[in-house]
Amino acid sequence: MVNQPSVISESPDSQEKPAKIHLPRTSESETLKKIRHTTSHVMAMAVQKLFPKAQVTIGPWIENGFYYDFDSPEPFTEKDLKAIKKEMIKIINRKLPVIREEVSREEAERRIKTINEPYKLEILEGLQEPITIYHLGEQWWDLCAGPHVENTAELNPQAFELETVAGAYWRGDATKAQLQRIYGTAWENPEQLEEYKRRKEEALRRDHRKLGKELGLFIFTDDVGPGLPLWTPKGTILRSTLEDFLKQEQLKRGYLPVVTPHIARVDLFKTSGHWQKYKEDMFPMMADDEEAKAVEQGFVLKPMNCPFHIQIYKSELRSYRELPMRLAEFGTVYRYEQSGELGGLTRVRGFTVDDSHLFVTPEQLDAEFLNVVDLILSVFKSLQLKNFKARLSFRDPASDKYIGSDEAWETSQNAIRRAVETLGMNYFEGIGEAAFYGPKLDFIFQDALDREWQLGTVQVDYNLPERFELEYVAEDGSRKRPVMIHRAPFGSLERLIGILIEEYAGDFPLWLAPIQIRLLSVKDEFLPYIQNVVKELQVLGIRAEADTSGERLGKQIRNAETQKIPVMAIVGEKEVESNSLNIRTRASGELGALSVAEVIERMKQAIENYSDF
RNA sequence: GCCGAUAUAGCUCAGUGGUAGAGUAGCUGAUUCGUAAUCAGUUGGUCGUGGGUUCAAAUCCCACUAUCGGCUCCA
Numbered sequence: 001m002v003n004q005p006s007v008i009s010e011s012p013d014s015q016e017k018p019a020k021i022h023l024p025r026t027s028e029s030e031t032l033k034k035i036r037h038t039t040s041h042v043m044a045m046a047v048q049k050l051f052p053k054a055q056v057t058i059g060p061w062i063e064n065g066f067y068y069d070f071d072s073p074e075p076f077t078e079k080d081l082k083a084i085k086k087e088m089i090k091i092i093n094r095k096l097p098v099i100r101e102e103v104s105r106e107e108a109e110r111r112i113k114t115i116n117e118p119y120k121l122e123i124l125e126g127l128q129e130p131i132t133i134y135h136l137g138e139q140w141w142d143l144c145a146g147p148h149v150e151n152t153a154e155l156n157p158q159a160f161e162l163e164t165v166a167g168a169y170w171r172g173d174a175t176k177a178q179l180q181r182i183y184g185t186a187w188e189n190p191e192q193l194e195e196y197k198r199r200k201e202e203a204l205r206r207d208h209r210k211l212g213k214e215l216g217l218f219i220f221t222d223d224v225g226p227g228l229p230l231w232t233p234k235g236t237i238l239r240s241t242l243e244d245f246l247k248q249e250q251l252k253r254g255y256l257p258v259v260t261p262h263i264a265r266v267d268l269f270k271t272s273g274h275w276q277k278y279k280e281d282m283f284p285m286m287a288d289d290e291e292a293k294a295v296e297q298g299f300v301l302k303p304m305n306c307p308f309h310i311q312i313y314k315s316e317l318r319s320y321r322e323l324p325m326r327l328a329e330f331g332t333v334y335r336y337e338q339s340g341e342l343g344g345l346t347r348v349r350g351f352t353v354d355d356s357h358l359f360v361t362p363e364q365l366d367a368e369f370l371n372v373v374d375l376i377l378s379v380f381k382s383l384q385l386k387n388f389k390a391r392l393s394f395r396d397p398a399s400d401k402y403i404g405s406d407e408a409w410e411t412s413q414n415a416i417r418r419a420v421e422t423l424g425m426n427y428f429e430g431i432g433e434a435a436f437y438g439p440k441l442d443f444i445f446q447d448a449l450d451r452e453w454q455l456g457t458v459q460v461d462y463n464l465p466e467r468f469e470l471e472y473v474a475e476d477g478s479r480k481r482p483v484m485i486h487r488a489p490f491g492s493l494e495r496l497i498g499i500l501i502e503e504y505a506g507d508f509p510l511w512l513a514p515i516q517i518r519l520l521s522v523k524d525e526f527l528p529y530i531q532n533v534v535k536e537l538q539v540l541g542i543r544a545e546a547d548t549s550g551e552r553l554g555k556q557i558r559n560a561e562t563q564k565i566p567v568m569a570i571v572g573e574k575e576v577e578s579n580s581l582n583i584r585t586r587a588s589g590e591l592g593a594l595s596v597a598e599v600i601e602r603m604k605q606a607i608e609n610y611s612d613f
Numbered sequence: 614g615c616c617g618a619u620a621u622a623g624c625u626c627a628g629u630g631g632u633a634g635a636g637u638a639g640c641u642g643a644u645u646c647g648u649a650a651u652c653a654g655u656u657g658g659u660c661g662u663g664g665g666u667u668c669a670a671a672u673c674c675c676a677c678u679a680u681c682g683g684c685u686c687c688a
Contacts, residue, residue: 067683075617166683167616174685178616181683209681213624222661222679278688304688338614338686339679347687435688454687486688523645550645558649572647584648 046087065185096137160186208501227349234514260308305331328356345498393433404463412460455491522572
C-alpha cells in the first residue's frame with residue numbers, strides 16, 4: 001500500500017466503508033466533556049511530572065478533543081508526547097479520585113502561591129466565585145469549572161491520543177509569552193477513537209492541495225514564490241467556468257462589467273485610507289529612484305479593487321436615474337500575507353476577487369442589499385454549497401483600526417442587521433471582524449480540516465464615498481452622496497475553488513468538470529472513430545477527449561476513474577457499427593449503448609441544468 | 614511574524630557517516646484486449662539552497678528558502 005500512488009486510495013473499496021459509529025462533538029455530549037476535561041488534567045499532571053519546570057496555563061476541551069498550554073523552557077517534541085502518554089496511562093491506572101472543592105478567592109490565591117504558578121494567579125483574577133478546584137488524587141490540582149469524571153478509572157487508556165504540539169501565545173496575544181500547546185483527543189471507547197482517526201484520514205484525502213496536484217488543477221513553484229498559484233489548463237477551465245457562470249448571473253441582474261489595472265499610484269490608496277491602515281499588508285511600493293521613494297511617489301500593487309471602481313464612478317457626473325450602478329470585475333489583488341499564514345488556495349498572496357461595487361442612493365440601500373444576498377444565496381445553491389454560516393462582522397468599538405464616524409458605522413451596521421432579519425436568516429455576530437472601512441455580512445465555510453474560511457461577503461460603506469467625495473444629482477437638482485455596497489459572492493476564486501475541491505472530493509459536477517467526457521476504445525482500430533466523435537463534441541462546446549494510450553480497457557477506465565472524469569464513453573465493434581457510445585458514469589456506472597446524437601443531447605441538457613448525465 | 618516538524622526521481626516514499634533505491638508515471642518493444650492496474654526492457658536525481666565538521670556527508674552542525682501543523686494576523 002505504501003508504495004502505491006496515492007490516487008489508489010480513492011478506489012471504490014476504500015470509500016465504501018460507511019461510518020456506523022456516531023461521533024458526537026464535545027458540545028453535544030456531557031460524557032465527552034467530562035472525559036476530555038479530565039484527560040487534559042491527567043495530561044497536565046503527566047507533563048509536570050516529566051517536566052517539573054513546565055507551568056500549567058489553560059486547558060479547555062475543543063470540539064474534537066482538548067488541549068493544554070504550558071510555559072516550558074524547552075519545547076515539547078513528538079518523542080516527549082510518547083513519554084507523556086505513557087505517564088498518563090500510569091496515572092489513569094492508579095484510579096485516582098477526581099475531587100471537586102470550592103474555595104474562597106483568598107484560599108485559592110494562597111494555594112497558588114505555595115506552588116508558585118503565576119499564570120494561575122492571572123487566571124484567578126478573571127474568575128467569578130464560587131471558585132472551584134479539581135484534585136487528581138492528592139498530588140495534583142488545577143483551577144477548573146469542570147465537569148469531570150469521578151475517577152481516572154473511568155477513562156479508557158486505549159481511547160485517547162496525544163496528537164500534536166504547537167506554539168500558542170498566552171491569552172492569544174502575540175506580544176505575550178509563547179507557550180507550548182499539546183493537542184489531544186479522547187473518547188468513550190477505542191472504537192470511537194479508531195473511527196475518529198479514520199475520518200481524519202478520509203479528510204486528508206479530500207484536501208484540495210493533494211487533489212489539486214493529483215487532478216492537475218494548479219501548481220506552486222519556488223521560483224514564482226509562496227502564495228502565488230499557477231493555474232494549469234484543467235484548473236483554468238474550472239476557473240473560467242465559474243467566472244462565466246457568475247458573469248451570466250450578474251448580467252441578468254443589471255451589473256456592468258469593468259476592467260481596471262493591477263497597479264496604481266500610491267496616492268489613490270492614500271485617499272482610500274489603505275496606505276495609512278494597511279501599508280504593512282501591501283507589497284512594497286515601486287519607485288523610480290530613492291528620491292521618489294523618500295517622498296512616497298510610486299506605484300503599488302492593488303490590495304483591493306474598490307478605489308479603481310470609484311474612479312470609474314467619478315469619471316462622470318452621475319444622476320439618481322443611473323443608480324443603483326453596479327460595477328463588476330474579476331479583479332486580481334495582491335496582499336503581502338504573513339509567511340506563516342499561507343496555505344494551499346485558501347490563503348494566498350495573489351488572488352482574484354469576483355468584485356463588484358454598487359453605488360446606491362440611501363433610499364435604495366436596503367432593497368439593493370437584499371438583492372445582493374439573494375444573488376449570493378442562489379450562487380451557493382447552484383454550486384451545491386449548503387454548509388455555511390452567516391456572520392455579521394461588526395467593528396470592535398475599542399479598537400482604533402477603523403476609519404469613519406461612529407454615525408456612519410451605526411447606520412451601516414443597522415442596515416446589515418435589518419437585511420438579515422428581513423430574510424429570517426440564521427446568523428451570528430463577529431465583533432471586531434469588520435473591514436477597516438465598514439461592516440460586513442460574511443459567509444463562512446469549513447475546509448476538510450474543519451478550519452473556517454470566509455467566502456462570500458457583502459459590505460455597506462459610507463466611508464469611501466466620503467473620502468472620495470462621491471456625488472450624484474438628486475431629483476431636486478441637489479448634489480447628494482451615494483452609499484457603496486462592496487460584494488463578492490465567491491470572495492476569491494482561489495479560496496472558492498479550494499473549498500469546492502474539498503466539498504466535492506474532486507468529483508466535480510458535470511458542468512464544472514475540466515474534462516466532461518473521455519472516449520475509450522476497446523482496440524486501437526477504433527481510435528479514428530472516437531477521435532471523430534471527440535471533434536463533434538468539442539464543436540458543441542462539450543469538453544471531450546480521447547484516450548489514445550493503447551492500454552487495455554480496464555486500465556483506461558481506471559485512469560479515467562482516478563482522474564474523476566464524470567462520463568466515459570466506451571467504443572468497440574458494436575458501437576462503431578451502430579454509431580453509438582457505451583456510457584459509463586462515475587455517478588451511476590454502466591448505462592449501456594446510446595446513439596451519439598442521444599449522448600450529445602443528454603450531455604447538453606445535464607450541463608445546462610447543473611445536473612449529472 | 615512566532616513555536617515545532619519536514620524537504621531524496623514527474624508523483625508517493627525507503628535509505629542515519631563508506632559507489633543513491635522501490636513502486637508508479639514517462640519512453641521503447643511485444644500484446645489488440647469489452648467496464649478499476651497485460652508483460653518485458655529502459656530513461657530519469659548536484660539528495661531544497663549555501664556554508665561547515667570529516668579521509669569520507671542524503672545522513673552530523675549552522676544559516677537561508679519552501680512546505681506542513683498550530684498561534685497571531687486576515688481588506
